[in-house]
Amino acid sequence: MAVEVKLEHTKQDPTxxxxxxxxxxxxxxxxxxxxxxxxxxxxxxARGWESRDVVAGLLAGRELRYRYVGQQAGSDYPQKGFITGxxxxxxxxxxxxxxxAERIEHVGAEVASAIDNAAGILDGAIPDKxxxxxxxxxxxAADSDWSGMKVAAxxxxxxxxxxxxxxxxxxxNNGIKSVDxxxxxxxxxxxSKVKQAWQKILVVNYKSIFHPALEALPLRADENAVKKALTLLADAAEEMAGLPEGGTTSVGGDIYAKVTTNRKSAAAYYTLPAVAEFLVRMALPDRYVPCSLGDWAQAAAQEYRMGDFACGTGTLLKAGYQRLRALVEGDADEAALSGLxxxxxxxxxxxxFDITTIAAHLTATGLAMCQADQTYDHKSNVxxxxxxxxxxRTGSxxxxxxxxxxxxxxxxxVQTSSGTDDTKSGSSLVADNASFDLLLMNPPYSRMTGGDRKTENDKRPRMYSWLSDKDREEVEKRQKKLAGKAKEANLTAGLATVFSVIAHNKLRPGGRLALVLPMTAATGRYWRAARAMFVKHYDDLVLxxxxxxxxxxxxxGMREMLLIGTKRTRPRSEHDSAPVVNVCVDRAFATTAEAREVARAVNEASPERRDAHDGDGAxxxxxxxxxTVVGNWLRTRHIGxxxxxxxxVSDMDLLTQVDDIARGEMCLSATNSTRKFPISTLGQQxxxxGSHETIGHIKGNDPCGAFELHPLDPNDRKLRPDKFLWAGKADNTNQLTVKPDHYGEPNPNPTRAHKTMQEIRNxxxxxxxxxxxxxxxxxTLVVTTTPIKVIGxxxxxxxxxxxxxxxxxxxxxxxxxxxxNSTLGLMSQWSQGGLQQAGRSRIPQRNLHHLPCxxxxxxxxxxxxxxxxxxxxKKIMGLKLDPAMNAATDESRHYLDGLVAEMLGFDPKHIKPLRDAWVQEPSVRGTKALKGAETDESDNEDEDEQETTE
Structure with missing residues (x-):
């Protein structure tokens, strides 16, 4: 690498x-x-670099300005300006x-290929049985011979x-030799040489790492094949050694994800290394010192604790530990680091903790490599x-x-260093309540089942699908029993709510919580209790x-979010609101360097945000x-x-204006004034x-509700007293009047009907x-009329x-x-709904009552x-509407916007800036191009029966 330095007073750009x-x-x-x-x-x-005073000043924190320079100007980071630090x-x-990044990706692909090739050599050399x-x-602990070969490699x-x-x-190092x-x-x-070297290391330390490697070495397979396989992997290790720590492709975070075969059926996904780096920098910013201690050296001496109860391959724990060491290093000497x-x-x-042996093995290895020359007794809590x-048992x-x-x-x-069996005593892992200073987790998100559908065509993965039916039923029964003890946990939303409760229980007051969660956590109805827990028990909440x-x-394939917070000593009152800082990052982190700098930008805004917690400030x-602008943030307050x-939401200014409209204030952009109008809610007018769970079900699905529904043939002339507008298909929702699409008959199995048919008919x-x-x-039709009265x-x-x-x-x-159905109405519903899927919004039934209008x-x-x-x-009822993403060019939508402006008493030109900004929102346009641009996606896809879970 090259570092080009210019002195500030020369006014020269070294780029x-x-x-x-x-x-x-x-x-x-x-x-x-x-x-x-x-x-x-x-x-x-800094001209006199040899001066001790200059060096001391730089080490004491005197600021430099710097940037990464790529081969092309567009690949510089940041693209504009310099970082100060x-x-x-x-x-x-x-x-x-x-x-x-290209080099890292290349090495990752080469290493994954070497693992595949080595596994293939062994598979071809070892006969069946x-x-x-x-x-x-x-x-x-693999689930098949081929998977075993790959994991062994x-x-x-x-x-x-x-x-x-x-x-x-x-x-x-007791004569321990390098691979070369x-x-x-x-x-x-x-x-034989590899086995001898690993046995020598075992005498010193690292039982959980080298014992499985030795156990997996073929004893009687063809020697030439074993040589080829081991040499391929040694070459790959040399290739990885050429990458610096922090910018490297990690075995746990990247390679394992490429070579495992059952991750989707297990719903086992692993945190991206750049995301892990950002998360730990948010959880442990430069200014943060735990437990009110004077410095990090003291924190290390008083036994700082961190954990991940769904650790996978240890990407989060390794990033957290490296960050901890960096903070301690600023206040402590080498002895303190060794003691840490x-x-x-x-x-x-x-x-x-994890339920997969190889994942825990990789976690232990990654942590050990942080200070490979430091030995320790095998009393690991991994x-x-x-x-x-x-x-x-149900794992964590x-x-x-x-x-x-x-x-x-x-x-x-695993044997202890003394050679005695360690399975009888001292073999328990430890995780006492209220004992951790930092908990980092990307919990599994899978649900108890693959959704409510029980059809042969249901291909969604089921939790623990690799278990036998009997074992899975026992595990699920035990999980339900345990989760039932925690009111904030909801298995319908998935295991992430359960792990969130576990983390909360294990964290001590003042401890930091950092989670990767599905975006449904922000608005999903089954996450309500978990959201209330975070609001009640945490300060410094950042999303x-x-x-x-x-x-x-x-x-x-999911939209995800990060949650960071500090556990309170005393819970908030149910009527007190909690300040929440919502951070939208403009793009996914390309490298760990980018992740670090964006995290630093967020943390440096914290004094401004902290003032805002008390109602003052920005x-x-x-x-x-x-x-370079990399994102924006908005402070909101939430109760329960x-x-x-x-x-x-990517444009926080837009959301602020939508929030103003919900309070009955329309910003008149040209005059920088506002127009107030009477505001209410849907539930007040x-x-x-009721919700569909009480109404009924499509024949063949979960038999809930009072009715069993069947598709309504437009040519059907039979008398159907109970007609429904059940789904929202494209060919039935392009005008403001919509025809019913189903008819209902009494549920033949009404045991789960919470309301009578007459109550529903009412x-x-x-x-x-x-x-x-x-x-x-x-x-996009928000409100519609039907020719006859129907059930929803x-x-x-x-x-x-x-x-x-x-x-x-x-x-x-x-x-x-x-x-x-105007742009303002669409924006109102959009702001209240869940945005976990690009191009879609779903508003919970209970939130409809509070929808502003x-x-x-x-x-x-x-x-x-x-x-x-x-x-x-008459004209309104004949309008044909486009998808909402085309609101900026949809003349029918513009016509409705004009009527709304006339109804509320302002010029319709003030709606245009909002409309133009709204259609640029990723959650509105999804992955499609706006009207007039090329797109390879169909604009006429039908919508099947709606999902009944988030």
Whole structure:
């Protein structure tokens, strides 16, 4: 790499000179060419680099300015301006950005290929039913012989990496050789030399790492095949060694995700390394010191504890431990660091639990490599919890039971340094309540079942699908029993709510919580109790998400978010609101260097946000790295379980204006003034029908409700007294009048009917509001009318006349029809709904009551409404609408916007800036191009029966 430095007073930008150095050769005695360059602007006083005062000033925090320089100007980071930071910040940045992302991805692909090839060599060399096959599969706890070969190859690669680290870092390493020193003259590795080296390491330490590697070595397989396989993996380890720590492809975080085969059926996804880096920087910012201690050296001495009870391959724990070491290093000496390592790994300071043996193995390895020359007794608190057995066990879910015995399966096959069996005593993992300073987790999100559908075509993965039906039923029964003890946990939402409760129980007051959660956590109805828990018990709540939605874990295909907070000593009153800072990051983190700098930008805004907690200070702000905007933030306040509506919104200014509209204030952009109008809610002006769970079900699905429903044939001439508007299909929702699509018959199995048929029939209406909106693929209709009175369903809820409204109802219904289908009405529903899927919004049934809308009963609105109804009703009912994503060009939508402006008394031109900004929201346009741009997606996809779970 090259670092180009210019002095500040020269007014010279070092970027051009730094870029010119990329690709050039270094000195003749150094192999390779410059791959990365950094431009640094040093303060004027730094001219005398040899001066002790200058060096001391820089080390004490005197600021530099710097940036990463790519081969092309568009690949610089930041793209505009320079980052300001200390020498420590610069070193951090260089370490994590020194190798280009393309190089890291290339090495990752090469290593994954080497693992596949090594596994293939072994698979071809070991005959079927050969004892070595079963031995390898058992040693790495794989679910098949082929999977066993791949995981064994991964374990050996991992052992080679740690072996090299031990050999390089240890001054008196008891003769432990690097992998390169074991090679023959031809460059190959023999089974006997590898075995001998690993056995020597076992005498010193690292039982949980090298024992499985030794157990998986084939005893009688062809020697040449074993040589080829081991040599391939040793070469891959050498390739990985060329990447610096912090910018490297990690075995746990990246490679394991590429070579495992059953992750989707297990709903096992792993945190992206850049996301892990961002999360720990948010949880442990530079200013943070735990437990009110004077410095980090004191914190280390007083046994700081961190944990992850769904640790996977340890990406979060390793990132957290490295961050902890960096903070301690600023206040402590080398002895304190060694003592910290002994406490964390040897005496249980770090707790990492998983249900997969190989995952826990990789976690232990990654942590050990942080200080490979430091030995410790094998009393690690990283291990494997049983998922089955007698009595039934549920992995980390057992932590809900205060009396649970956390038996560590990882130690079942591991011998202590003295050679004695460690399975009889001292083999329990430890996780006492209120004992952790930091908990980092990306909990599994799978549900108890693959949804409510029980059809043969249901391909969604079921939790623990690799277990036998009997074992799975026992595990699920035990889980339900344990989760039933925690009111904040809801298995319908998935295991993430359960793990959130576990983390809360284990965290001590003042401790920091950092979670990766599905975006449904922000608005999902089954997350209500968990949201109330966070609001009641946590300060400094920060919610982070990507503007484009997107994943924070490998291949989930889900929109995810981060939650960071500090546990309170005393809970809030149920009536007190909690300040929440919503952070929208413009794009997914490309590298750990980018993640670090964005986290620093968020944390540096914290004094401004902290002032805002008391009602003063800024309400929102922009995040910058250098002069480049990387995101924005908005402070909101929340009580109890109400939805966190800002999550998923990329333009916080837009959301602020939508919030103003919900209070009856329209910003008049041209005059910088506001127009106030009477505001109310849907529930205050209409009676709402019930939810679909009480109404009925489509024949063949879960038999809930009073009715069994069947599709309604338009040519059917039979008398059908009970008709429904159940789904929202594209060919039936392009105008403001919609025909019913189903008819109902009495449920033949009414045991789960919570209401009688007559009660449900009483909810019939010819005005309905839609709960599930698709903004991209069909005409977006929020409120509709039907030719006859119908019953609603999962997509539609009926709106009935309130008893005291009399003739006002018809006029209010017309007003709602115009308002709800205008851009302002769409934005109102969008802001209250869940934005966990791009291009879609779903508003919970209970939130419909609080959906803001103008007060159509108010005298100021009624008079203008009456004239509009008389003059425009016929035209309105004949309008054909486009998908909401095309609102900026949809003439029918513009016409409705004009009527709303006339109804509320302002010029319709003030709606245009809001409309133009809203259609740019990723949650509105999804992955599609706006109208007029090319798109390869169909705009005419039908919507099947709505999902009944979030």
């Amino acid at each position: 051009t000179d730094a870029r010119e150095r990329i690709g050039k050769s270094l000195r003749s005695d150094i192999k390779g060419k410059i791959q990365a360059a950094f431009a640094v602007i040093a303060p004027k006083g 200390s020498v420590r910040d610069l070193v951090d940045f260089i370490e994590s950005a020194a190798v280009p 050969h004892p070595d096959r079963a031995r390898i599969t058992q040693a790495v 991964l374990v050996w690669l991992n052992a080679f990496l740690l072996q090299n680290a031990i050999a390089a870092q240890s001054s008196g 020193e074991l090679r023959s003259e031809t460059g190959q590795l023999s089974r 390592h002994e406490w964390m790994l040897g005496k249980g300071g770090i707790a990492g 291990g494997v919890l049983a998922l089955t057995g007698k009595p039934p 879910i057992e932590l809900l039971d205060k009396k649970a015995h956390l038996y560590d399966l990882l130690r079942e096959t 982070v998400f990507y503007a484009e939605g997107g994943m924070m874990s490998h291949e989930t 309400h929102k702000g922009v995040l910058r790295v250098g002069e 379980s109400e939805s966190w509506i800002a999550v998923g 209409f009676e709402l029908g 909810s019939r209406a010819d005005l309905l509001v839609r709960r599930d909106l698709r903004f991209t693929s069909q005409a 369903g999962p997509a539609w809820t009926t709106l009935m006349k309130r008893k005291d409204d009399g003739e006002v109802h018809d006029l209010a219904a017309f007003g709602l029809l115009v308002w709800a 103008p007060d159509f009963r108010h005298d100021d609105i009624r008079s203008s409404l009456q004239s509009l109804c008389d003059a425009e009703r």
